[in-house]
Amino acid sequence: MSKQLELLQGTLDMLILKAVSLGPLHGYGVLLRIQQISGGQLEIQQGSLYPALYRLEHQGLITSEWGESENNRKAKFYRLTAPGRKKLQTETDNWNRMAGVIGDILSSKPEEA
Numbered sequence: 001m002s003k004q005l006e007l008l009q010g011t012l013d014m015l016i017l018k019a020v021s022l023g024p025l026h027g028y029g030v031l032l033r034i035q036q037i038s039g040g041q042l043e044i045q046q047g048s049l050y051p052a053l054y055r056l057e058h059q060g061l062i063t064s065e066w067g068e069s070e071n072n073r074k075a076k077f078y079r080l081t082a083p084g085r086k087k088l089q090t091e092t093d094n095w096n097r098m099a100g101v102i103g104d105i106l107s108s109k110p111e112e113a
Contacts, residue, residue, distance in 0.1 A: 012044065012052050013061075014095065017080060017088040020062055026075035027053060053078060061087050 019025060019033040030053070031044050056062045061084035069075040080088070 011095075012048060013056060014088065014091040015042070015044070016049070016052055016056060017061060017084055017091070020078045021080045021085065021088055024077045024079045026067075026069055026077050028075075029069075030078065056084070060084075 015034050016030055019030045019037070022033065025033055027046075027050060031046065031049055034042055034044050053062070053064075057064055057078070060081060062078045063081050064076045064078050066074060067077045
């Protein structure tokens, strides 16, 4: 009965930063890590992931190096940089603040309006 949740606009970068903050990952590993952490509720499409990885690397928020994957294939592994760690913290704080405000709005009662 559980459906996958739609990813809100603008959250993909934050989720990627969080995934690679837990350890270096190749692109497909980022997809799997996000899916695992979300309990299967989120599934990122490769067509969205790779442009986001490129963008984050171009912004200096992640860095990459070539290595070998678990199945002995050449793969690009991504790591969080110091600026990426700062950005992740800022985005996490903003997200939590916004979620709190929206939660307050949604739980308000008619007599509180």
